[in-house]
Amino acid sequence: MRILNIDSMRLVPAFRALGHEVLSVGYEKECDIQITSPRNAVSLYAQVCSTGFIPDCAFWCDASNLPYLPGIEELPCVTAFYSIDTYCHMWHFGFANAFDAVFVAQKDHLPFFPKDTVLVRWLPLFAPALEESPPMEARDIPVSFVGTRQHPNNPDRKPFLDGFRRAHPLVVYSGPYRDIFSRSRIVLNQTACSEVNYRCFEALSCGTGLLMEICNHGLDELFRPGETILPLYARNNWAQAAGIAANALAVPERLAEIAANGRDLVARYHLARHRAEEVGAIFARLLAEKAPMRRLRQLETRRELLSAAYAMIGAGLTGRLPESYSKHYFAMSGKLTPDAPDTAEDAA
Structure with missing residues (x-):
């Protein structure tokens, strides 16, 4: 194909x-x-x-x-x-x-x-692929977080990470995840909107224990908290998240079992x-x-339905980016009304 x-x-x-x-x-x-x-x-x-x-x-x-x-x-x-x-x-x-x-x-x-x-x-x-997975006892990072610390779409992240670090040691890093995750016993995940994001699968592919917040979007169909990932914490509750991490690290054999289960799950069902x-x-x-x-x-x-989508983009950009951006999408919206030209080339 x-x-x-x-x-x-x-x-x-x-x-x-x-x-x-x-x-x-x-x-x-x-x-x-x-x-x-x-x-x-x-x-x-x-x-x-x-x-x-x-x-x-x-x-x-x-x-x-x-x-x-x-x-x-x-x-x-x-x-x-x-x-x-x-x-x-x-x-x-x-x-x-x-x-x-x-x-x-x-x-x-x-x-x-x-x-x-x-x-x-x-x-x-x-996850892109199954990564090398050193044994749990060889990993030198108890808990890590890899991602943007202050993301404009996620104002809750920085206060959450700061609170977690006050309660428990945490390595925070921005950049490629593989090396850090392969050295980590637990990977902390905090999402923008309680979604099941790439980090869930990437962490598990590296053989680490995933510490994830409570969310919907089929999380309970994809994973089993306490079996393939660690127990869930309530969103933004850094004290609860830190407590779950501490409890898991205190029982390394069980943590290693959960991490292995999660990696096996990804290997069987959740690779690219x-x-x-x-x-x-x-x-x-x-x-x-x-x-x-x-x-x-x-x-x-x-085209009528697409017109509404482009108009939504134009309205959303108004006042946030240079005027030319919103004008571009408003123009696209207008070209897709019932009186639009017959072909996209004529409309360009």
């Missing part, structure tokens, strides 16, 4: 390992085609085809960027969107109308996507290759159903 991967490249290695041909497009310098500003999707598709790579599918994997390929709804191949940072990008719900299928990382957001016209599936996040297999199976189904033909017959209705 030939897959045009857009935005995040997190699943590209797994797609290729499964034998798919992949051409990547996005802002990342590692992409096969790097773009630096919004492009018309139809003209980009034509550029890709001119190289001899004719996509069977286009897979937009969310990297928390604003949409930068207007006209994506017009592509003749199967299209799918992986919505990940939905909690801070509510426009994803309307943007989904541009695609044949939508994969949703956070389970509780499923009801908000357009199931009548788009195939919607829960697709939890994952598992998600790539799931996405590939849906692509095969949509190709057999000739899903793009159905989407293209619904363009007028879908």
Whole structure:
């Protein structure tokens, strides 16, 4: 299968390992085609085809960027969107109308996507691969946290980490996680919006005990607190989190057992290759159903819904970024009204 991967490249290695041909497009310098500003999707598709790579599918994997390929709804191949940072990008719900299928990382957001016209599936996040796992007694960091200490989308994080450090030793680091996690007995996770984020799977892939907050989004379906991850703490309750960590460290044999169970769970169900297999199976189904033909017959209705999504982005950017940003999305919204030009190229 030939897959045009857009935005995040997190699943590209797994797609290729499964034998798919992949051409990547996005802002990342590692992409096969790097773009630096919004492009018309139809003209980009034509550029890709001119190289001899004719996509069977286009897979937009969310990297928390604003949409930068207007006209994506017009592509003749199967299209799918992986919505990940939905909690801070509510426009994803309307943007989904541009695609044949939508994969949703956070389970509780499923009801908000357009199931009548788009195939919607829960697709939890994952770890890239299974990492080396030193024995628990060889690890020299009792508890670690890897991530941005002061994130604009997460004002609760710094006070929580500061409180935890007052109650219990904690290594806080910003940068690649693998070396720190492989040295850690426990990894502390604190999320932006009580979501099941990448860190859950990355920590477990390194064979450490995951200390996670109480949340929904299918957490209790993915993991078993006390068996594959440590008992859960209430969000922002640093004293409770520190107590759970101290209790776990006091019984190293049980901590090692929980960490091993978690790593085995990820190895069996939650690696990038598992998600790539799931996405590939849906692509095969949509190709057999000739899903793009159905989407293209619904363009007028879908454009109206997309118009609302772009207007939401424009309104959200007003007063936060230079005026040109909000004007860009308001303009995109206007071009997708019922009086819009017939093709994305005419609208560009």
